[in-house]
Amino acid sequence: MCILAPTPPIVKGHLDLRVTYAVVYYSTIGLHRLVQLMDPVLNPYSPGAGRPPSALVGRDMQRQSWQVALDRIERDRTTQPIVLYGLRGVGKTVLLSEFSRCANERSWIVARVEAGVGKSLREALGEALHGPLTDLVRPSAGKRLLRSLKTAVSFKASYDIIGTWNFGLDLSDVGGGGADTGLLETDLLKLLHDVAAAAAEEDTGLAILIDEAQDLGDDELAALCSIAHTAGQDSWRCVFALAGLPSLPRILAEAKSYSERLFSFQPIEHLEDRVAALVLTESAANENVTWDPDATEHIVREAAGYPYFLQQFGQDTWNEAPGPRAITLTDARVGVARGQAALDAGFFRVRWDRATRSEQRYLRAMAADGDQGSGSGEIATRIGRKVTSLGPARANLIAKGLVYAPEHGVVAFTVPGMADFITRQPEH
Numbered sequence: 001m002c003i004l005a006p007t008p009p010i011v012k013g014h015l016d017l018r019v020t021y022a023v024v025y026y027s028t029i030g031l032h033r034l035v036q037l038m039d040p041v042l043n044p045y046s047p048g049a050g051r052p053p054s055a056l057v058g059r060d061m062q063r064q065s066w067q068v069a070l071d072r073i074e075r076d077r078t079t080q081p082i083v084l085y086g087l088r089g090v091g092k093t094v095l096l097s098e099f100s101r102c103a104n105e106r107s108w109i110v111a112r113v114e115a116g117v118g119k120s121l122r123e124a125l126g127e128a129l130h131g132p133l134t135d136l137v138r139p140s141a142g143k144r145l146l147r148s149l150k151t152a153v154s155f156k157a158s159y160d161i162i163g164t165w166n167f168g169l170d171l172s173d174v175g176g177g178g179a180d181t182g183l184l185e186t187d188l189l190k191l192l193h194d195v196a197a198a199a200a201e202e203d204t205g206l207a208i209l210i211d212e213a214q215d216l217g218d219d220e221l222a223a224l225c226s227i228a229h230t231a232g233q234d235s236w237r238c239v240f241a242l243a244g245l246p247s248l249p250r251i252l253a254e255a256k257s258y259s260e261r262l263f264s265f266q267p268i269e270h271l272e273d274r275v276a277a278l279v280l281t282e283s284a285a286n287e288n289v290t291w292d293p294d295a296t297e298h299i300v301r302e303a304a305g306y307p308y309f310l311q312q313f314g315q316d317t318w319n320e321a322p323g324p325r326a327i328t329l330t331d332a333r334v335g336v337a338r339g340q341a342a343l344d345a346g347f348f349r350v351r352w353d354r355a356t357r358s359e360q361r362y363l364r365a366m367a368a369d370g371d372q373g374s375g376s377g378e379i380a381t382r383i384g385r386k387v388t389s390l391g392p393a394r395a396n397l398i399a400k401g402l403v404y405a406p407e408h409g410v411v412a413f414t415v416p417g418m419a420d421f422i423t424r425q426p427e428h
């Protein structure tokens with residue numbers, strides 16, 4: 001029998017404690033009991049891609065170095081462009097969002113793009129700059145701003161012959177333009193130079209943020225390195241931050257050999273236990289809910305400090321907990337079980353299903369080594385094929401973002417726990 005009883009909201013302080021009712025079936029004693037579950041509407045956890053957490057914890061070093069970079073640029077000092085790299089779900093995108101927020105707060109010109117979503121870097125950056133430049137347009141616009149608008153118009157024309165920008169100002173007597181030679185490095189250099197000069201005139205700066213940078217083309221990576229190099233040498237009011245998979249530093253080094261000295265490389269990894277526990281407790285504290293210490297310990301251990309899993313297990317625990325004020329170890333155990341089932345059905349399953357049969361064979365051969373990576377030769381031996389004949393499967397898996405090459409001749413999964421998931425899948 002199922003009893004669902006509606007209830008009026010309980011309002012305590014400014015917190016709306018609308019409670020949900022559910023029936024819990026106690027199989028051992030055969031009774032039904034009506035219990036309150038925590039309100040899912042107030043659930044503060046947010047597993048997903050780039051979903052901002054209600055508490056962004058840790059990452060103090062990266063946030064601090066970004067603030068220092070902005071401060072330095074504002075004082076006409078140079079700063080190294082930043083590269084955030086790490087596995088999927090560690091929090092690179094939410095950090096870039098935080099970088100963007102900080103720069104916006106200072107009224108900087110911010111262009112944020114994601115590579116690998118079907119647009120060239122030229123088009124993505126051109127479009128990303130349109131909005132911020134439009135916001136600066138005013139009758140009293142300074143000479144450098146006008147110049148940057150004219151250059152942006154020419155840059156737009158370089159990738160879109162039909163569309164044209166009109167900033168509502170007569171730019172015919174203004175200098176600038178010419179960012180339409182068709183050579184990416186030349187055009188982008190001109191655009192970013194002029195926009196950074198406009199930012200200086202406005203006494204702010206220009207921030208270029210690029211997510212999934214490992215998906216940029218070779219020419220795009222080379223152009224970016226070269227422009228960032230020039231920006232540093234000539235003290236432009238411009239800062240770059242790139243985010244991507246752990247292969248990004250190697251990919252940048254292959255694009256330009258001086259990359260290793262050009263960028264500040266910052267690994268983004270799992271959170272240490274004490275900080276990982278804060279992901280759970282700080283978010284809940286905002287809703288006046290506490291976690292028992294053994295409950296957080298259980299989740300932190302099961303999630304291995306991995307932010308995506310912390311959010312997933314936190315979300316499922318909250319939704320399963322009777323509450324209303326405290327989350328216990330029993331709740332955490334139920335939440336982890338639900339969370340793991342959800343990860344298997346979504347997070348891991350989606351990745352597995354994206355691989356073809358022969359790619360799945362490749363992944364299965366990798367899974368024998370766990371999450372730490374496998375040599376291409378060893379994989380070939382396990383499958384009973386030559387390394388060269390497996391090249392296409394390997395390349396496709398990298399292109400699909402399922403594996404990456406930490407070094408030459410080695411591949412590893414882009415998400416933790418994938419090896420375990422694969423070993424649980426039945427062989428065809």
Ligand SMILES: Nc1ncnc2c1ncn2[C@@H]1O[C@H](COP(=O)(O)OP(=O)(O)OP(=O)(O)O)[C@@H](O)[C@H]1O
Binds near residue numbers: 095
């Ligand atoms: N420092 C953090 N504190 C709390 N939660 C975090 C933190 N970093 C990331 N998260 C959460 O982890 C999840 C993954 O974050 P995000 O999408 O930024 O990872 P990512 O590294 O960009 O992954 P991908 O490589 O798949 O794009 C999100 O649900 C986010 O809210």
Ligand SMILES: [Mg+2]
Binds near residue numbers: 049050092093094
């Ligand atoms: Mg991301």
